[in-house]
Amino acid sequence: MICHAVIPLKPLARAKSRLSDLLTPEERQDLVRSMFLRVLGTLVALRSSLLAEVWVLTRDPEVQDLATLHGAPIIHDQAEDLNAALAQARATLEDRGAPAMLVLPADVPLLSAADVATMLELLAQTDVVLVPDRHGQGTNALALHLPCRLPFRFGSDSALQHQAAAAALGLRCTILTSPTLGLDVDDAASLAAYRGVGFGV
Ligand SMILES: Nc1nc2c(ncn2[C@@H]2O[C@H](COP(=O)(O)OP(=O)(O)OP(=O)(O)O)[C@@H](O)[C@H]2O)c(=O)[nH]1
Numbered sequence: 001m002i003c004h005a006v007i008p009l010k011p012l013a014r015a016k017s018r019l020s021d022l023l024t025p026e027e028r029q030d031l032v033r034s035m036f037l038r039v040l041g042t043l044v045a046l047r048s049s050l051l052a053e054v055w056v057l058t059r060d061p062e063v064q065d066l067a068t069l070h071g072a073p074i075i076h077d078q079a080e081d082l083n084a085a086l087a088q089a090r091a092t093l094e095d096r097g098a099p100a101m102l103v104l105p106a107d108v109p110l111l112s113a114a115d116v117a118t119m120l121e122l123l124a125q126t127d128v129v130l131v132p133d134r135h136g137q138g139t140n141a142l143a144l145h146l147p148c149r150l151p152f153r154f155g156s157d158s159a160l161q162h163q164a165a166a167a168a169l170g171l172r173c174t175i176l177t178s179p180t181l182g183l184d185v186d187d188a189a190s191l192a193a194y195r196g197v198g199f200g201v
């Protein structure tokens with residue numbers, strides 16, 4: 001399954017606001033930048049094998065420069081929020097005839113090549129693959145065949161929201177739990193877990 005990965009990233013200066021009590025603005029930006037580069041590095045290493053392309057969805061000029069340094073094309077985020085930005089990115093991929101889309105946020109730094117391979121293996125047998133966060137509530141990754149009408153429902157309880165939206169469209173949704181991809185760093189506990197494995201500011 002040749003797939004296009006999309007990494008959405010909001011402006012660094014606004015990222016990880018939930019960590020503002022713990023980290024200074026500079027520490028937050030360093031954390032987000034380092035996590036993004038880990039995710040980007042993992043994915044660009046899979047181009048020409050599992051992935052046809054790795055796109056970075058952002059409006060932040062620094063993030064665009066980092067993506068370009070890694071040979072990743074930009075989708076300039078012109079939307080109001082994450083779900084609208086992902087819909088914009090999906091339209092771009094569909095216009096290019098991409099057969100599948102893999103959404104991987106920039107805050108899942110333990111992402112492994114095996115995670116990507118497993119998601120794409122599962123996608124060959126289903127309509128949607130969803131990786132929930134470690135609590136089973138958020139959505140840490142989503143793989144779709146294109147074209148696809150599934151609405152993006154990132155936000156609170158998004159794992160259930162995406163499953164319900166898939167069911168409403170008659171789409172089969174396969175859940176993949178992963179100890180690596182299941183960790184998104186967005187609060188004190190997940191930051192401690194990330195630091196516990198030897199990373200993170
Ligand atoms: N391009 C783009 N990416 C976004 C947008 N909103 C969130 N993201 C990214 O989507 C991923 C998951 O979002 P969150 O977990 O909410 O991350 P966050 O917004 O930095 O965290 P908080 O500010 O604490 O809510 C992260 O990589 C964000 O940078 C958006 O409007 N546009």
Ligand SMILES: C=C(OP(=O)(O)O)C(=O)O
Pocket residue numbers: 133137138139140153154155156158159184186
């Ligand atoms: C946007 C999401 O991430 P978080 O829950 O970390 O905000 C989500 O899981 O839908």
